Amino acid sequence: xxxxxxxxxxxxxxxxxxxxxxxxxxxxxxxxxxxxxxxxxxxxxxxxxxxxxxxxxxxxxxxxxxxxxxxxxxxxxxxxxxxxxxxxxxxxxxxxxxxxxxxxxxxxxxxxxxxxxxxxxxxxxxxxxxxxxxxxxxxxxxxxxxxxxxxxxxxxxxxxxxxxxxxxxxxxxxxxxxxxxxxxxxxxxxxxxxxxxxxxxxxxxxxxxxxxxxxxxxxxxxxxxxxxxxxxxxxxxxxxxxxxxxxxxxxxxxxxxxxxxxxxxxxxxxxxxxxxxxxxx
Amino acid sequence: xxxxxxxxxxxxxxxxxxxxxxxxxxxxxxxxxxxxxxxxxxxxxxxxxxxxxxxxxxxxxxxxxxxxxxxxxxxxxxxxxxxxxxxxxxxxxxxxxxxxxxxxxxxxxxxxxxxxxxxxxxxxxxxxxxxxxxxxxxxxxxxxxxxxxxxxxxxxxxxxxxxxxxxxxxxxxxxxxxxxxxxxxxxxxxxxxxxxxxxxxxxxxxxxxxxxxxxxxxxxxxxxxxxxxxxxxxxxxxxxxxxxxxxxxxxxxxxxxxxxxxxxxxxxxxxxxxxxxxxxxxxxxxxxxxx
Amino acid sequence: xxxxxxxxxxxxxxxxxxxxxxxxxxxxxxxxxxxxxxxxxxxxxxxxxxxxxxxxxxxxxxxxxxxxxxxxxxxxxxxxxxxxxxxxxxxxxxxxxxxxxxxxxxxxxxxxxxxxxxxxxxxxxxxxxxxxxxxxxxxxxxxxxxxxxxxxxxxxxxxxxxxxxxxxxxxxxxxxxxxxxxxxxxxxxxxxxxxxxxxxxxxxxxxxxxxxxxxxxxxxxxxxxxxxxxxxxxxxxxxxxxxxxxxxxxxxxxxxxxxxxxxxxxxxxxxxxxxxxxxxxxxxxxxxxxxxxxxxxxxxxxxxxxxxxxxxxxxxxxxxxxxxxxxxxxxxxxxxxxxxxxxxxxxx
Numbered sequence: 015x016x017x018x019x020x021x022x023x024x025x026x027x028x029x030x031x032x033x034x035x036x037x038x039x040x041x042x043x044x045x046x047x048x049x050x051x052x053x054x055x056x057x058x059x060x061x062x063x064x065x066x067x068x069x070x071x072x073x074x075x076x077x078x079x080x081x082x083x084x085x086x087x088x089x090x091x092x093x094x095x096x097x098x099x100x101x102x103x104x105x106x107x108x109x110x111x112x113x114x115x116x117x118x119x120x121x122x123x124x125x126x127x128x129x130x131x132x133x134x135x136x137x138x139x140x141x142x143x144x145x146x147x148x149x150x151x152x153x154x155x156x157x158x159x160x161x162x163x164x165x166x167x168x169x170x171x172x173x174x175x176x177x178x179x180x181x182x183x184x185x186x187x188x189x190x191x192x193x194x195x196x197x198x199x200x201x202x203x204x205x206x207x208x209x210x211x212x213x214x215x216x217x218x219x220x221x222x223x224x225x226x227x228x229x230x231x232x233x234x235x236x237x238x239x240x241x242x243x244x245x246x247x248x249x250x251x252x253x254x255x256x257x258x259x260x261x262x263x264x265x266x267x268x269x270x271x272x273x274x275x276x277x278x279x280x281x282x283x284x285x286x287x288x289x290x291x292x293x294x295x
Numbered sequence: 296x297x298x299x300x301x302x303x304x305x306x307x308x309x310x311x312x313x314x315x316x317x318x319x320x321x322x323x324x325x326x327x328x329x330x331x332x333x334x335x336x337x338x339x340x341x342x343x344x345x346x347x348x349x350x351x352x353x354x355x356x357x358x359x360x361x362x363x364x365x366x367x368x369x370x371x372x373x374x375x376x377x378x379x380x381x382x383x384x385x386x387x388x389x390x391x392x393x394x395x396x397x398x399x400x401x402x403x404x405x406x407x408x409x410x411x412x413x414x415x416x417x418x419x420x421x422x423x424x425x426x427x428x429x430x431x432x433x434x435x436x437x438x439x440x441x442x443x444x445x446x447x448x449x450x451x452x453x454x455x456x457x458x459x460x461x462x463x464x465x466x467x468x469x470x471x472x473x474x475x476x477x478x479x480x481x482x483x484x485x486x487x488x489x490x491x492x493x494x495x496x497x498x499x500x501x502x503x504x505x506x507x508x509x510x511x512x513x514x515x516x517x518x519x520x521x522x523x524x525x526x527x528x529x530x531x532x533x534x535x536x537x538x539x540x541x542x543x544x545x546x547x548x549x550x551x552x553x554x555x556x557x558x559x560x561x562x563x564x565x566x567x568x569x570x571x572x573x574x575x576x577x578x579x580x581x582x583x584x585x586x
Numbered sequence: 587x588x589x590x591x592x593x594x595x596x597x598x599x600x601x602x603x604x605x606x607x608x609x610x611x612x613x614x615x616x617x618x619x620x621x622x623x624x625x626x627x628x629x630x631x632x633x634x635x636x637x638x639x640x641x642x643x644x645x646x647x648x649x650x651x652x653x654x655x656x657x658x659x660x661x662x663x664x665x666x667x668x669x670x671x672x673x674x675x676x677x678x679x680x681x682x683x684x685x686x687x688x689x690x691x692x693x694x695x696x697x698x699x700x701x702x703x704x705x706x707x708x709x710x711x712x713x714x715x716x717x718x719x720x721x722x723x724x725x726x727x728x729x730x731x732x733x734x735x736x737x738x739x740x741x742x743x744x745x746x747x748x749x750x751x752x753x754x755x756x757x758x759x760x761x762x763x764x765x766x767x768x769x770x771x772x773x774x775x776x777x778x779x780x781x782x783x784x785x786x787x788x789x790x791x792x793x794x795x796x797x798x799x800x801x802x803x804x805x806x807x808x809x810x811x812x813x814x815x816x817x818x819x820x821x822x823x824x825x826x827x828x829x830x831x832x833x834x835x836x837x838x839x840x841x842x843x844x845x846x847x848x849x850x851x852x853x854x855x856x857x858x859x860x861x862x863x864x865x866x867x868x869x870x871x872x873x874x875x876x877x878x879x880x881x882x883x884x885x886x887x888x889x890x891x892x893x894x895x896x897x898x899x900x901x902x903x904x905x906x907x908x909x910x911x912x913x914x915x916x917x918x919x920x921x922x923x924x925x926x927x928x929x930x931x932x933x934x
Contacts, residue, residue, distance in 0.1 A: 097487050115487045125502030162579040445666040530652045
């Protein structure tokens, strides 16, 4: 909670909840050393409503972090702050400059061909097109480079979104429930793809999800958010690929669900149907 | 799949699971054989209806059902064209009118585009001039003819200014709504991927607003042609509007109808041009709509 | 972004500004030093005829012809200094004066009629008529009770309508007045049988008269309406010595036009057909109705004009009764070779 001296451009803050926010968070973020995210006392409130209340969090390069929590606990708000789509009310944040976001829906620009969606503003030359092809090849869509987004399936579109995010070779990759709209089969394949790409490029990843199993399948750390605070920060040490039926896996899962049940009264840690509790609450 | 092929499904018919394919096909999609048979009479019908109408029209003229003062027959209108051509009015009218309409459309449409883009992007700009523009929009520009004489004189300026006035609003409105209709989430993409404002406009805003913008230009082109009638009331010695106005003054119903048909033809040309433009500028839509 | 908006906005303003400047008729001198006159006429035939007659050849003045339809456009163009002479009917200025916020005096009147002309008073070619549809059963104005009567507001067509009513011992309450925006529309309605009786121009209903569908019951000599074509000048043009001299030369030369018109019927009709797209019958009529001479602004004419103003005033077509003489400036009558109405009658 005390002022850190690593980044002088940012403003230190102390007050967690009371009173209107005075300090506006600066996004003059510079990556210093290994961490790609360092949050200190980060708070966000809309008027009287406090969404995030003094969040401290550090994510290192190459670390895969999953963020769980009931709807309305500020998961998406936190991701939006990290993605520079919103400003925090107070606190300080140091965020890697090269940050990419994969959104819940693909958010492709229908009027641009697939490869252009991947490249976006990053150059117009022939090199850009080749690089886009390479990025698309990584997600298995090399043949769709010239296609229009409207001709893609949901899974394909989301993979283009992933290629777009990786194209910048980000130090921090933010994933906002990117598999939510996919069917089970496609979802599974997309998860494998994300994992493979993460292992290949080693960015810091922050995955916002509703799905406990998904978080345990993918992440090194599972953070449970509730009431604007970090309720739990659980390390998952099982080596990958992980077996969802193993006792070890299920033990961790129960632990996570237990934490969740504290922040969300509708969740019982023993009920198997509550794997995707977000949709129940 | 084999069942499908023997049934002769036309290429491109979406096929889901084979079990549902048979019912789907019988219910909705005509076989390739029937398609060809059906298309011919459709084309014939398209041509037949106008032809029958023209025939009936000529008949009513020949049999004196209506006085030629009220509705001259097609032959009379052909004669009117011949007359206009012999004097040289028609040849003189088209270039000069198209130049007036074109200049006015270009200036007015561009102004509308710029105003629309700026208002679409900036709330400040929208607050600044959207309300006054909405007020101006409702003024019938034909009623402004006398004022335009006072403001812009009786030369080309007042004529072109009138057409500018007619064509500025369709482009403005449709551009503005086209931009405001863009999903805010897509603009966020630009922000997260560090696109500059200009790059966002070039790569996201303008391409996505293009369908609306084109609709605006289509309307504006129509308005510019109609504006000719009003504009060419002001000191003109040539032009389609001039021909119409003179014919109106001297009770030449046949020439009035001939002039109106010229407008119809020009409207058709505008339509073809805009369709072509849409194909060129909106390829991503063409694929979607299946042409 | 702010910079972008500013530059886009500036571009727009520039475009608007560009279209705003230029365009005004150059009221100054012509390129070769000759004085330039910008003169309006309500169709393109008269300018073409004048050119064909050659009366302006070798003149020490440049005439730019302007085509403006209807009195409103001509008055606007005069006020905006786009033209030096505007073409209208002789009643237009009476109406303009009656509607003026300030009363016109000989000193402050902004406009002056400086030339008036018409053909001889032959009823067959009377420019102004009151006519009935033969199937309406009307043979004299008094029969028009309860019938639809078409006219257009303002101008001498309106005067013809009002005076016709008075002559038939009727008021507007006795008939069904049907007002149109302009003479052409009013005539079109009469030709189509939409109204039973009509006051307005003779030419537009020629077809209905020839076919026997319509007949004239009152011409302008019977209603004593002068029905002149006039050219109106702005006061500051008249006060400009150079323009004044140019106008004098213009009218002196124009006085020679009428003889050419009388002597070249075939050429005149050919030009009329070409310019106005009229058929031969209408061209014959227009040839006759466009003959004539300049008329002198004498007491007799002014008395007739005043009577027209009175009729318009009584008929509530104008809010106040003007002194019409203020709007007539006879300074060019002499060079025009203008004749009195009495002489015109005698010449008939």
